[in-house]
Amino acid sequence: MSGACSTSLPTCPERAGELTTLTERLWDLLPVIQRHYYPDFNGSFSIKGVLPALVPDSGWSDMAVSDGMVAAAAYERALQDCKGAKAQQTFAELREYCHMDTKAMVDLRHELVRLASL
Numbered sequence: 003m004s005g006a007c008s009t010s011l012p013t014c015p016e017r018a019g020e021l022t023t024l025t026e027r028l029w030d031l032l033p034v035i036q037r038h039y040y041p042d043f044n045g046s047f048s049i050k051g052v053l054p055a056l057v058p059d060s061g062w063s064d065m066a067v068s069d070g071m072v073a074a075a076a077y078e079r080a081l082q083d084c085k086g087a088k089a090q091q092t093f094a095e096l097r098e099y100c101h102m103d104t105k106a107m108v109d110l111r112h113e114l115v116r117l118a119s120l
Contacts, residue, residue, distance in 0.1 A: 031107065034114060053106045056113045060106065067092075067099040 011018055035047050042055035050069065054061050062068040067076055073096055080092040 031110060031114070049103070049106050049110065053110055056117075057106075057109045060109060062099070062102055065099060065102060066095040073099050 011021060014021065032047060035043075035052055040055050043051050044055075046052070050062065067073050076092050077096060080089040080096075083089050
């Protein structure tokens with residue numbers, strides 16, 4: 003088990019079974035991407051570098067929260083006043099950012115499957 007699911011186990015022991023089951027169904031796209039480098043990745047294997055190269059007109063550029071460092075800082079600030087309107091707006095923007103991260107992985111997988119079938 004790796005990533006966020008494994009780090010959540012100590013704080014959510016009642017969810018250990020669910021987290022383990024979830025993790026067993028996930029697979030990492032990174033090894034696939036690393037074996038098939040495109041120059042348009044610009045030296046990066048991050049989802050932020052790979053997605054626009056393989057799935058044009060996609061990405062985070064038009065979002066209020068557009069990268070992980072900004073997301074982490076915004077989350078920390080919002081936690082200081084969880085009930086305030088600004089915090090609620092930030093939480094909505096963070097949900098949108100997380101949605102895009104998930105959609106990016108799905109879109110990337112679809113494109114890799116398409117390319118593999120050519």
